[in-house]
Amino acid sequence: MTASSTIPVTILPAQTRVGAITLLARDLPRLAAFYTELLGLQTLSQTAGEVLLGVQGQPLLRLQDAAALPAPARSRPGLYHTAFLLPTRADLGRWVAHAARLGLRLGSGDHLVSEAFYLNDPEGNGIEVYADRPRHSWTWHNGQVQMDTLAVDVGALLAAAGLRPEQLSEPVSEPYQAPADLQIGHIHLKVGNAAQAAQFYRDALGLDLVSALPGASFMSWGGYHHHVGLNEWESRGQPQPAASASGLGEIEFVTPDLSGLRGRPDVTDHGDHLALQDPWGNRITVRQG
DSSP, X not given: OOGGGGSOOOSSOTTOEEEEEEEEESSHHHHHHHHHHHHXXXXXXXXXXXXXXXXXXXXXXXXXXXXXXXXXOTTSSEEEEEEEEESSHHHHHHHHHHHHHTTOOOEEEEOSSEEEEEEEOTTSOEEEEEEEOOGGGOOEETTEEOOOOBOOOHHHHHHHTTOOGGGGGSOOSSOOOOOTTOEEEEEEEEOSOHHHHHHHHHHHHOOEEEXXXXXXXXXXXXXXXXXXXXXXXXXXXXXXXXXOOSEXXXXXXXXXXXXXXXXXXXXXXXXXXXXXXXXXXOEEEEEEO
């Protein structure tokens, strides 16, 4: 990044957040059932070709039938993971207990700003489930937030939820239900060049670069640790894909004010929402809400 790229750009307000994520599914019923069980999501609407999942009427995942599309190659730019943010550490402890009862194999990381667990859905789409540490505990230096990947204290997480490890083998009487405040905290993308991608998201959407690592950039609005992650770890040098594949269909951002984006040549105006795409063909919708 150049020195000029660190100057804040006001395009979207600090309250802008990630909205619903669209996934193109090779097996729509199976994928819908997986996310319903994994996260306790509710079916908000359903047609022959689309299932909309969410919580308390708030859409989080739009799954669209794409049975004819091939699976994406590992090196293909696109989705690295969708990150589901639980409201409290106790909620994360309860979810970990739920995942253990399902027999899921999870990766994990204490990132200083958050505690997180990782897995893939049946079609290889990455998933993160996490809870933030209190903002006052985050460490900032020259506009950069300190993050790391350390071991998660799973016992302490379970204790925060009032659970003991031996309880994980006990039967449960009711299906797991998502907390009412579950949201998508961030989206993490695979790109061909992380620095170039960071410049695009800064210039196009006004995101601030808050952490730069070898081959990765993390960006946010309003001083969050990141709303968008960008990495080239598996996709370095890859161009925009020439053909369609399953996986990521669209990223939605929700903002209280669209005026900073309207009238630009790279943006298509649909009235209540605007559309654009990044250099690797990832479709972006920004809607007012």
